[in-house]
Amino acid sequence: MKYLSTRAATDSTERKRFCEILLEGLAPDGGLYLPESYPQVSDATLTRWRTVYHEQGYAELAFEVLSLFIDDIPADDLRALCEKTYTAAVFGTGEIVPLRHLENGLWLEALSNGPTLAFKDMAMQLLGNLFEYELARRGEELNILGATSGDTGSAAEYAMRGKKGVRVFMTSPYGRMSPFQQAQMFSLMDENIHNIAVDGVFDDCQDMVKAVSNDLAFKRKYKIGTVNSINWARLMAQVVYYFAGYFQATKTNAEQVSFAVPSGNFGNVCAGHVARMMGLPIDNLVVATNENDVLDEFFRTGVYRVRGSADTHETSSPSMDISKASNFERFVFDLLGRDGARVKALFDDALAQDGRFDLGADPAFGQAATRYGFESGKSTHADRLATIKATFERFGMMIDTHTADAVKVARQHLQPGVPMIVLETALPIKFAATIVEALGREPDRPAKFEGIEALPKRVTRMAADADAVKNYIAQHCP
Numbered sequence: 360m361k362y363l364s365t366r367a368a369t370d371s372t373e374r375k376r377f378c379e380i381l382l383e384g385l386a387p388d389g390g391l392y393l394p395e396s397y398p399q400v401s402d403a404t405l406t407r408w409r410t411v412y413h414e415q416g417y418a419e420l421a422f423e424v425l426s427l428f429i430d431d432i433p434a435d436d437l438r439a440l441c442e443k444t445y446t447a448a449v450f451g452t453g454e455i456v457p458l459r460h461l462e463n464g465l466w467l468e469a470l471s472n473g474p475t476l477a478f479k480d481m482a483m484q485l486l487g488n489l490f491e492y493e494l495a496r497r498g499e500e501l502n503i504l505g506a507t508s509g510d511t512g513s514a515a516e517y518a519m520r521g522k523k524g525v526r527v528f529m530t531s532p533y534g535r536m537s538p539f540q541q542a543q544m545f546s547l548m549d550e551n552i553h554n555i556a557v558d559g560v561f562d563d564c565q566d567m568v569k570a571v572s573n574d575l576a577f578k579r580k581y582k583i584g585t586v587n588s589i590n591w592a593r594l595m596a597q598v599v600y601y602f603a604g605y606f607q608a609t610k611t612n613a614e615q616v617s618f619a620v621p622s623g624n625f626g627n628v629c630a631g632h633v634a635r636m637m638g639l640p641i642d643n644l645v646v647a648t649n650e651n652d653v654l655d656e657f658f659r660t661g662v663y664r665v666r667g668s669a670d671t672h673e674t675s676s677p678s679m680d681i682s683k684a685s686n687f688e689r690f691v692f693d694l695l696g697r698d699g700a701r702v703k704a705l706f707d708d709a710l711a712q713d714g715r716f717d718l719g720a721d722p723a724f725g726q727a728a729t730r731y732g733f734e735s736g737k738s739t740h741a742d743r744l745a746t747i748k749a750t751f752e753r754f755g756m757m758i759d760t761h762t763a764d765a766v767k768v769a770r771q772h773l774q775p776g777v778p779m780i781v782l783e784t785a786l787p788i789k790f791a792a793t794i795v796e797a798l799g800r801e802p803d804r805p806a807k808f809e810g811i812e813a814l815p816k817r818v819t820r821m822a823a824d825a826d827a828v829k830n831y832i833a834q835h836c837p
């Protein structure tokens with residue numbers, strides 16, 4: 360399997376292999392990598408995978424799916440990496456992504472039982488093992504520099520802790536993450552993990568990361584890399600749980616299911632799109648947003664309008680608070696018949712000049728729903744509170760704020776006879792304040808996180824200054 364950029368000219372023959380793009384972020388032309396074509400899963404293969412999943416487990420299914428996208432890691436090595444990643448010890452349950460029934464036709468797929476209690480562990484844990492493997496093979500090192508407002512940073516740190524050849528420098532806005540999230544990150548004592556609390560907001564952190572990455576000499580000298588959600592390997596790892604959810608909800612390949620996905624940067628639901636393109640019988644992909652409804656607006660109207668920081672809302676489902684959706688370009692590439700020049704014009708020119716583009720009048724836009732199965736909806740703070748309360752009262756099940764957004768929107772798109780699987784993206788303990796607001800009680804806390812807030816913390820406070828972070832990195836790289 361070879362990969363191309365979403366901004367590649369139609370006649371371009373530039374292609375890369377998996378391990379080349381693994382450690383890279385954006386393509387040099389500013390686009391995102393996608394497989395040259397989507398591998399097709401036949402009915403016979405789907406039947407075989409169903410048995411593989413039920414009899415051999417999630418890791419073996421992951422190996423099967425990943426093998427279609429990776430041809431430059433020997434099969435035995437890839438299988439070992441999957442087996443090392445998807446274990447009951449790491450994900451708290453042998454099923455890895457158990458499906459639970461809510462009500463008639465509505466299911467919840469639990470993706471949040473990994474080390475940081477958010478679905479980002481599903482991909483990040485694999486990424487940690489892939490990075491360590493590939494860096495050792497090359498005899499190289501990598502310094503991951505990132506900015507986080509919560510889930511991404513902790514998932515990256517728990518994936519990379521103790522890994523050979525990798526250091527993590529994670530910036531976060533001082534005092535702005537939930538106490539639980541701060542405790543998760545700052546209590547890590549691993550030598551290769553560096554927490555940097557910045558006096559500023561998340562955008563300041565992101566600006567610092569950009570400034571450092573734009574200093575090409577520094578970037579090269581210190582081997583600076585990223586693990587953000589545009590990394591293809593993360594998206595690819597997420598494809599697996601769409602198959603696993605399907606095999607749990609159905610008995611035969613003749614059945615279809617739909618998925619409802621709490622969405623921010625469009626990484627999670629884009630993996631569903633890839634699974635659907637591979638031939639997984641998915642009826643609809645329901646994109647759920649919170650008040651930051653960039654994506655819902657697009658799927659309703661064809662207008663993609665990036666928000667400024669002034670009209671990006673701080674909500675109680677903060678991991679969906681986005682001003683633009685960094686993975687969305689991947690879907691637009693497919694929607695426009697893989698016309699890289701046109702994608703480049705939209706994302707490079709139109710967005711830069713006008714902050715928006717409008718596909719509403721383009722015949723291709725209608726295909727987002729008819730051919731690709733996309734639907735969307737929006738949820739507000741009041742919806743979240745009501746959904747969390749109703750779900751707890753009716754089913755005795757506590758769901759987090761992001762998952763609640765998707766449950767709310769999923770109910771509006773239920774079709775008779777088609778199971779709707781809501782992806783659970785975090786556990787409620789991560790967003791305790793809103794749970795208390797909805798239920799009048801604290802969320803359940805997994806035993807291993809008892810007393811985490813009282814643990815010693817390892818964090819360096821810093822002004823919002825790119826030079827300060829450069830100095831820090833230089834001092835901590837031998």
Ligand SMILES: *Cc1c(COP(=O)(O)O)cnc(C)c1O
Nearest residue numbers: 510623624625626627678784785
């Ligand atoms: C990251 C995240 C999301 C959004 O996922 P995308 O892939 O960016 O769409 C939703 N919920 C939670 C809890 C998250 O951490």
